[in-house]
Amino acid sequence: MNAPDLTDPAAVASAVATAAGEALPSPAELTAGPAQPGSPHVASAFAGGARVDLDGVPGRIVVLVGQDLVDALAASPLGGLDLAAACQPALDAAARQVGARAHAAEVVDLSAEGFDVTAAVGEEFTTIPLLGIGIDAAVLVAASTLAGARAPLPEDAEPVAVESEAHEPFVPTFVPVPRGLELLHGVDMEVTVELGRTRMAVRDLLALAPGAVLELDRAAGSPADLLVNGRLIARGEVVVIDEDFGLRVTEIVDAAAAV
Template sequence: MTETVSDFAAAAAEANATAAAEAAAQVLPAVEPLTAGPAQPGSPHVTAAFAGAAVADLEAPVPGRVAILVGQDLVTALANSPLGGLDLHAAIHPALEAVASQLGTRVRGARTVELEALVGELAGPFTTVPLIGIGIDAAVLVTDDALSGAREPVAEPGLDSAGRAASAGERVETTQPFTAPLQEPAARPYVMIPGQRGLEMLHGVDMEVTVELGRTRLTVRDLLALSPGAVLELDRAAGSPADLLVNGRLIARGEVVVVDEDFGLRVTEILDDAAAV
């Protein structure tokens, strides 16, 4: 009986990991559509075939962390973006959130980490699910405590792809072919993607866009003295154009307008790299 319960718990964790990876595959930038391969125990060699990594903590009540590994194509596209170098964790944040949502929570503190530091960041046993496109283009890593603390899997873990029940202790087979084991460090051939195609990977990436009217500086005493009705003088004259910032980087200026009772910005100037510095 104990073995049966243990087998079911392992199958449930595997189902949770696979479902989380499938959710990430839908929103992760990629040249070709991604599909989730079979879940497998994590290995310290898992980073060998990848070029970048981001990790995030999970919010209560689900403990643990999740991470996503990506290939050189996405790392290169982010570095060569016409909007300047973009942070990997910002670009794949929707994928991290998709993983967390599937587990029944949200992420916090997402950050880009060095490949050699990733396994240490996970701080414990984890499960790996490869994301397969042209090859193994990415991978989702979920700590085992996150899988055990996640909500019930959306699919019955004891069913195979044809809907047949698996007996206790029997491994459920998947129809997804697995091209190479992630446990062994192996470099897969990388074909350079033309610049335009690499840029297309970023077309669906969400970016934080901010309109800034101006700034000022206050002492702590002045900040603590703020009250309703206080007026702050900004470092910009009335009628001056507002700044448009993307992920904190100034890219344009424009006039503040009202659109259907909401504020908007009419862009009047696009700044090139030299002007924006």
């Protein structure tokens, strides 16, 4: 992606939204629509969101998503997944476009009584819709973030107002589309391989020293467990690949057995 013209807030806003759209879980490619002045009505078409404060640039960035992504996260066979964690890669990518690093994302509760989207952003903001099958998401960028934008950061680091032109408030029309777990394809998950478990008294734990042997609750040759975010999803045998350990999956555990 080419660096935006930092003197043009609309170009910066578009670059921020494009970066977020590329990292946001979605079955369809997301394209940034035109940047528009923020409206208190923008949240009405979405079901959830996440926001981050920025380090290096003032302000905040918010991503709003539709009911389909919220439902897919809640219904995941891996257990309820956190919306903030699902949106974190998109918010990280968005922050890099203004030369900033994103703090940990936090969920924005759009259903809260008296919810005020301007208060959620913290100040006046610009809205950029993300278009896929419909208006699938929106990115809100604080005015101070656009004004203070710096040259984009590399991935491994962490609009000019026209007074004569009137703008209608941005009120997106959401088109619900049935979708599955493909929405989660871009979400990072913690995967753990567990060889076995044991219970120990504190005095025994404190007595551990190099060379101590722990007896696990599993016989030699038994399959190891594969856990995703702490939930058992498969079993397999431990193998060695180029001097690194790996797991050859031999069994997928159904949802009932994983509980």
